[in-house]
Amino acid sequence: MLGGVAMFLFGMALMGEALKRVAGNKLEVILWKLSNTPIKGVLLGTGVTAVIQSSSATTVMVVGFVNSGMMSVRQAIGIIMGANIGTSVTGWVLCLSMLDGMQHGWITLLSTSTLTAIVALVGIVLRMMCKSQNKRHVGDILLGFAVLMYGMQAMAAAVAPLRESVIFGDILSSLENPILGIIVGIIVTAVLQSASAAVGVLQSLTITGAITNATTLPLIMGIGIGASVPVLISAIGANRDGKRTSVLYLIINVFGTLICSLLFYGVHLIANFPFMTDPANTIGVALINSTYRVAMVLVLFPFVGLLEKISAMMIPEGKHDKNNADAVIAERLEERFIAHPALAVEQSRLAMCDMADKVRENLTLAISMLHNFNENKRKEINDTENIIDTYEDKLGTYLVRITGRELGENQNKSVSLFLHTMSDFERIGDHAVSVSNAADEISRKGIKFTSDAEHELKTIADAVMEIVDVSFSSFEHDDVALAYRVEPLEELIDILCDRAKHNHVERIRSGDCTLEHGFVFNDMITDFERVADHCSNIGVAVIELESNLFDTHEYLTNLKHLKTATFSRYFDEYEKKYEF
Secondary structure, three states: OHHHHHHHHHHHHHHHHHHHHHOOOOHHHHHHHHOOOHHHHHHHHHHHHHHHOOHHHHHHHHHHHHHOOOOOHHHHHHHHHHHHHHOOHHHHHHHHHHHHHOOOHHHHHHOHHHHHHHHHHHHHHHHHHOOOHHHHHHHHHHHHHHHHHHHHHHHHHHHHHHHHOHHHHHHHHHOOOHHHHHHHHHHHHHHHOOHHHHHHHHHHHHHHOOOEHHHHHHHHHHHHHHOHHHHHHHOOOOOHHHHHHHHHHHHHHHHHHHHHHHHHHHHHHHHOOHHHHOEOOHHHHHHHHHHHHHHHHHHHHHHHHHHHHHHHHHOOOOOOOOOOHHHHHHHHOOHHHHHOHHHHHHHHHHHHHHHHHHHHHHHHHHHHOOOOOOHHHHHHHHHHHHHHHHHHHHHHHHHHHHHOOOOOHHHHHHHHHHHHHHHHHHHHHHHHHHHHHHHHHHHHHOOOOOHHHHHHHHHHHHHHHHHHHHHHHHHHOOOHHHHOOHHHHHHHHHHHHHHHHHHHHHHHHHOOOOHHHHHHHHHHHHHHHHHHHHHHHHHHHHHHHHOOOOOHHHHHHHHHHHOOHHHHHHHHHHHHHOOO
16 A cells, blocks of 8 residues: 555655646746736646646745745645645546456457556656657656556555455545544545545545545545645745745635535535435546536635735734845745756746845945945945845855756756856955945055046946946846947956056156055956946856857857957947047
8 A cells, every 4th residue: 555655645746746847937927927916826836736646845935936026825726726726637637547357358458557558658668768858757647647547456455355344444534524523534635645645545545435525525624634744844944925825725725624514515415316325436526526616616715815814813913034145045046946947947037136126225235435425435335345245155156056946958058157257246346345445455555546537437437337237237138239238348448457557657767646646446346347247247148148158258258259240339338438
């Protein structure tokens, strides 16, 4: 029996994961982006759960959405309701095990054993002989299905002798008591950690003939509640809204059980439904499971707002330090998404954009202090730099963990881009701190530059802020056309910096500026030049991403030596805009 359950669980997991791979890892993103109304949430929750074969997995994913701020608690309720319906699909798949009882003519060829053997054989051929990832995943789907059916057969064979046991029959008869049946359903599902597996076990027990519909209904109600255990466990470490979302799964199933049982058994006392005493079979269990879950959603759907309030009462407001950099970044780089690469990559992109915004803010603030130094602003720059460093550290670890998963072509491209550019963003942040230090020195020492030197600094600073805006925007919006503007401006900035250094040496020789002025001036010019270099790296990475080749040196060599028409046009445009 335990071996059959183990095979069943493994087959279900393998089939669900492979189905998700064939869908191109887009299910999670679709669920996030399109479930903006309760009705859409129910429909999408049903569809996604039917594919990945687990309401718990869908709900854990949704807990991650809410925990990272991608989705509201109210938005999650519809998806959780849909997940409850979607998980009943597995029961209908398992009805194929009934084919063994149809021994009429050609239908014998479609017995469970024959069908499973054929599916397993095709799955092995696809898995071992095909080079295409999609075909290999289809093979995994077929193998998962075969293992699942073998597990079902093993469970049925293990419990078949119990049909002669009077004690076993008495135990199952006692479960016709709704309260006792619900409790047993909760316990079994809490142990198996899967509602689909618990329903599968129940379907396999129908072979004994001791299971009636009166036993099936309370067990299925309990199975719904028991499936909340892995979801509640997943919420450990989540924020307030993440915990509220996990509790909602329990609330929906508890209230659904209470209301539906009161309505059904109340009417049953009056009408005395005759089908309740009929022996259950696999199709009957699947039908009761689906009917109950749909009825539960229909009953609770009008009370979405009330369910949200109940979850808020159970998980009240508490202190949540949004100023803690580690906490904010941890929410963005949601651990639960590692198992869903499409979401993990998207969250990494958003985190990179957050990091870029902070770098840009720091550089803008540092340059503004060259003429109006403020110690509080300098402290703000240093604090933000610490956050930027934290982003780099957390992102690096997160991206390495993502690479351990199977990624699609576009996801691999995105991860490569993030890993190539992350250090460039961080180094630009370092140069912003260096510029703020120069501003501090200018203020403390009362350094005054000549009007020519001031004009040169301002011209270069303006050009640097433009190259930052252009390169950062090309990264954030994956805009290759914009990225082609970066290198011409970077070359111009190099020329301006060399010219400014030469001019400043002449001013020192003529006595217009002192040697002390020269050191500070050169330090700032060097910082600006380095910022432009890192922006160049970012722009080149965006361009090279499109050609699947990160050969920066070759690209830059060809670009500068060939002097393409596009390069020359942009260079001329910037040369007119930024001149001493």
